[in-house]
Structures are given as structure tokens and as C-alpha cells.
Amino acid sequence: MQKDHFFTRRRMLLAGAAALGAAGTGGAVLAGVGEKTSGTAAAPAPVPGPQARPALKGSAFRLQPLTGDGPPHTPAHRLKVREEPILRISGRGRHMMLTFDDGPNPDYTPHILDTLAKYDVRAMFFVCGECVADYRELVARMADEGHVVGNHTWTHPLLTTLNRKEIHSEMARTSDIIEDTYGERPQWFRAPYGAWNRAAFQLGAEMGMEPMAWTVDTTDWMEPGTDTITDRVESGAAPGVVVLSHDAGGDRSQTVHAIHEWLPYLIDSGYHLTVPRRRL
Structure with missing residues (x-):
């Protein structure tokens, strides 16, 4: 199943919704990141060819088999309710975080995962529940390779148009299928279109999820071209930056090509690509 059914709506809504969300916040910072980092200035630039890179080790995130018949879902650890999403990561040094929204999608997600594995980089994937239901094996691969999976609702709706019960259903169903597939409940939530409201913050905290936005939008959802x-x-790279890209929701071939360019550039520039620490 493709995510193209909300792609046209995405073009119409994103600009206005983003103004309600991440662009209108005061700039919260994510503290305590860095469970896994990768990419150092001392390492030589990757050289194309048959040279093999060390395989990624199996991830501690993969805690249970790919099945919906496992034990009951883990109770959520309630968090303090935030009034704005997290926009940046904190910490010393040149750390950045890569995030991908709307997947998984079999046409694009595997290529992105292959590139991340080539450079031994971990990232965050904010997945939609209906896509997870169709492509569970891709979420299982994310877990096996050490990536962090977050909640991006079930159907990618504009939350500011839903009532509290509808928002709860979108978030809870997605957390359930992520736990069944990934091995544990998500600890991070991102509102579709960057459109946040009080109910999203409250329900996310009740479900044990911190709200995360972004610092740099690649605008790949507009298909502006690989070079753009x-x-x-x-040009947006800087310490603490959270980069937003997409691995579904439309034609993401430009994203797949672009990551081959900008990922080695970040690594050669001395950036460490990190993911958040898990709360145990």
C-alpha cells in the first residue's frame, strides 16, 4: 500500500500547519541524547568499491519477535506535559540527528536503510501505523539495525481537526503496533504536518512519549530536486540540528539520491549522527 493518498493533501496543509507547530515554538531542546553516535572527522571519507564495512551489530531495541501474539502491551511511563515540541538536541560537540517521516515504504525505506548501514549511522523513523501494518519487516529491520522508531499517528491526519478521542485512537493504535513489531513502545511522537495542539501534548505524555519536531526541513516533500x-x-548543518526528511508520502527517489550526497558530507565535516537514549 502506498502513502500517496495523503500526498496531495500534504502539499496543501503543510505550510499552514507548520506555522502552528514547530515554527511557532520557543525552541525546546532535547537533552540526554547520544545512545549511539557515528561519523567522526578522523575517519577517512568513504571510498566506492568492494571494500566491506563492519556489519551493524544487532540492536538491543529488538526485544521480542515479529508477532502480534506477544505479551500484553507495556504500561506507559507518564511524562511531564510539554507546551512545545523539542526542536534541537543538546550536548557538547558537533552532534546532529537525522529523522525520516511517513514510512515505512518498500520503494524507498530499504534504500535509506542501506545508506545508513553503509556509513554505520543510526537515525529516527517516525512511522505511520497503517504503513507498519503493511510492511512490518521494515520496522523489524530498523530495530535490528539500531534505529529509533517513533509514533507518527495511524493515518497521518491533521490533529488540529480531530477531537481528543480521535487523536487518542490515532496515537494509541500506532504505539501498539510499533510495540508488537519493533519490540518496545515508542518513546517519541511527532505530529503530522508539525501541527500540535494541547491534546497531542497531553496524550503523548500519558503514553510515555516526548514530542519531537525538527530544526531543518529538507522540503523533500515538495520534490524540489536532489541538489536542493x-x-x-x-547549509543547515550545525551542532544540535534535527533534520527532517521523508521515506514515504509520495515519490521519495530524490531523498534516496540526496542522502548519498549529504550524509558523507556531514561525516567528513566532523558531525556525529546520534539517536536519543532510551528510558529503561
Whole structure:
């Protein structure tokens, strides 16, 4: 199943919704990140060819088999309710975080995962529940390779148009299927279109999820061209930056091509690509 059914709506809504969400916040910072980092300035630039890179180790995130018949869902650890999403990561040094929304999608997600594995980089994937239901094996791969999976609702709706019960259903169903597939409940939530409201913050906290937005939008959802996407990442690179890209929701071939350009650039520039620590 493709995510193209909300792609046209995405073009119409994103600009206005983003103004309600991440662009209108005061700039919360994510503290305590860095469970896994990768990419150092001392390492030589990757060289194309048959040279093999060390395989990624199996991830501690993969805690249970790919099945919906496992034990009851883990009770959520309630968090303090935030009034704005997290926009940046804190910490010393040149750390950045890569995030991908709307997947998984069999046409694009595997290529992105292959590139991340080539450079031994971990990232965050904010997945939609209906896509997880169709492509569970891709979420299982994310777990096996050490990536962090977050909740991006079931159907990618504009939350500001839903009532509290509807928002709860979108979030809870997605957390349930992520736990069944990934091995544990998600600890991070991102509102579709960056459109946040009080109910989303409250329900996310009740379900044990911190709200995360982004610092740099690649605008890949607009399909502006590989060069434009690459330039937005490279020119926006800075300590603490959270990069937003997409692995579904439309034609993401430009994203797949662009990551081959900007990921080695970040690594050669001395950036460490990190994911948040898990709360145990």
C-alpha cells in the first residue's frame, strides 16, 4: 500500500500547519541524547568499491519477535506535559540527528536503510501505523539495525481537526503496533504536518512519549530536486540540528539520491549522527 493518498493533501496543509507547530515554538531542546553516535572527522571519507564495512551489530531495541501474539502491551511511563515540541538536541560537540517521516515504504525505506548501514549511522523513523501494518519487516529491520522508531499517528491526519478521542485512537493504535513489531513502545511522537495542539501534548505524555519536531526541513516533500535537498541539509548543518526528511508520502527517489550526497558530507565535516537514549 502506498502513502500517496495523503500526498496531495500534504502539499496543501503543510505550510499552514507548520506555522502552528514547530515554527511557532520557543525552541525546546532535547537533552540526554547520544545512545549511539557515528561519523567522526578522523575517519577517512568513504571510498566506492568492494571494500566491506563492519556489519551493524544487532540492536538491543529488538526485544521480542515479529508477532502480534506477544505479551500484553507495556504500561506507559507518564511524562511531564510539554507546551512545545523539542526542536534541537543538546550536548557538547558537533552532534546532529537525522529523522525520516511517513514510512515505512518498500520503494524507498530499504534504500535509506542501506545508506545508513553503509556509513554505520543510526537515525529516527517516525512511522505511520497503517504503513507498519503493511510492511512490518521494515520496522523489524530498523530495530535490528539500531534505529529509533517513533509514533507518527495511524493515518497521518491533521490533529488540529480531530477531537481528543480521535487523536487518542490515532496515537494509541500506532504505539501498539510499533510495540508488537519493533519490540518496545515508542518513546517519541511527532505530529503530522508539525501541527500540535494541547491534546497531542497531553496524550503523548500519558503514553510515555516526548514530542519531537525538527530544526531543518529538507522540503523533500515538495520534490524540489536532489541538489536542493542536499543543499538544505549541508547549509543547515550545525551542532544540535534535527533534520527532517521523508521515506514515504509520495515519490521519495530524490531523498534516496540526496542522502548519498549529504550524509558523507556531514561525516567528513566532523558531525556525529546520534539517536536519543532510551528510558529503561
